[in-house]
Amino acid sequence: MVENGKEALGSMGNDAPLTAMATQPCLMHEYFRQLFAQVTNPPIDPSLETYVGPEVPQNLLPSPILTIEEMNAMKNLKHAYPAWPSVTIDITFPKEEGLPGYQLALQRPTRVPLLALMACGGVHHHLVLQKMRAKVALMVETHEAREVHHLCVLVGYGADTVCPWLMMETIRKIGRENLIKSSMTVDELTTHYRHSIDHGILKVMSKMGISMLQSYKGAQILGRHSEVVERCFIGTASRVQGATFDLLALDAFELHECGWPMRETILPPGMPESGEYHWRDGGEAHINDSAGIANLQDAVREKNQTAYDGYALNANEQTKSIHLRGLLDFCY
Numbered sequence: 001m002v003e004n005g006k007e008a009l010g011s012m013g014n015d016a017p018l019t020a021m022a023t024q025p026c027l028m029h030e031y032f033r034q035l036f037a038q039v040t041n042p043p044i045d046p047s048l049e050t051y052v053g054p055e056v057p058q059n060l061l062p063s064p065i066l067t068i069e070e071m072n073a074m075k076n077l078k079h080a081y082p083a084w085p086s087v088t089i090d091i092t093f094p095k096e097e098g099l100p101g102y103q104l105a106l107q108r109p110t111r112v113p114l115l116a117l118m119a120c121g122g123v124h125h126h127l128v129l130q131k132m133r134a135k136v137a138l139m140v141e142t143h144e145a146r147e148v149h150h151l152c153v154l155v156g157y158g159a160d161t162v163c164p165w166l167m168m169e170t171i172r173k174i175g176r177e178n179l180i181k182s183s184m185t186v187d188e189l190t191t192h193y194r195h196s197i198d199h200g201i202l203k204v205m206s207k208m209g210i211s212m213l214q215s216y217k218g219a220q221i222l223g224r225h226s227e228v229v230e231r232c233f234i235g236t237a238s239r240v241q242g243a244t245f246d247l248l249a250l251d252a253f254e255l256h257e258c259g260w261p262m263r264e265t266i267l268p269p270g271m272p273e274s275g276e277y278h279w280r281d282g283g284e285a286h287i288n289d290s291a292g293i294a295n296l297q298d299a300v301r302e303k304n305q306t307a308y309d310g311y312a313l314n315a316n317e318q319t320k321s322i323h324l325r326g327l328l329d330f331c332y
Contacts, residue, residue: 002171003180005192007148007200015287016276017322020242024274024284025251028117029150031243059084064161064201065151065194071141071163086139091119095256115252116142117154121232124158133158141165148200155201157233167193240324287318 001008017023019030059077066074078085120140127133140159143166145151154162171193173179175186184192227244229236243251279286292314299308319326 001196002174002189002193003182003184005195007196007203015322016284018324020240021321022284023321024276025254027144027150028115028248029144029147029153032149032153032156061161063194063198064155064159065197066139066161066163067190067194068163068165068168071139071161071165074139074161089119089123091116095253115248116140116144117157118228118232118248120154120159121157125232125234137161139163148197148204151197152201152204285318285321287315287322289314289318292318 019026022030059074075086075088120138123138124133127136137160138158139161140154141163142154143164145154145162145164146167151162151164168190171189172186175184175189182189226241228248273280274283276284279289292311295307295311295314298304299311316326
């Protein structure tokens, strides 16, 4: 995305576990799945988007993705335009408060949950209920968002703009330390990243039959408990119960521990490989793991029935920890 300005794509489908069944801590965005329109007539073409008619005084941003400098400018816009005040809401809470502190943050008038998506959804729906949503712009500054799907979900649940500051800092590090084979400047790398995100959001909107960013609202949740949905994602379909506030808090604490461990230790040069995209020893389970692939190759090359039986057994066992159908059994 940074080097080529294009959305990262994979092949052969996603064989990782559903988020509700994952063994590694996950971001909240991964619980959501996009909806899409079966048919749109005429076909939606985001390249033809334009503004029509007069508008009230407002800031027109070319992209919903802000850099750190642009986010700081928006925070201080009130100094140049007093009629457009801004308020920064802290969405963190003291680590020593533990699991109870995670839910207590929901009750405080000036504190909201740690996860940016939950905070954004909660504030958005509260403003809707108070009939004040049209009077407020929500700008989210988060370290969690990095992929197209992450930004899509944030926008879909009320964010008007998003500043993925950790990704922006990562881009600076890439440019400063020449981590990719390119002579591009940091500004050019940042432009490539924003272009890939913008194109990805437009692609998702087109599949949903939506032509305006303001209309992009809607998703379905898989594996989220109703107590979370009713508080922060009102009206979203969640057909399977799952993670409660306590389980989400445990994920948040585990991710926090990776960056700021409580015990004195030598930090590794990077985050441990979670196996989110590819199978890694000690990481997340995948249907296509090394043992299954080896058995399949042996079965095809040598016409080995025993190897195929081993592949089938491995795939069936892996399904139990990855798909909902693996949790079902037949009653005879």
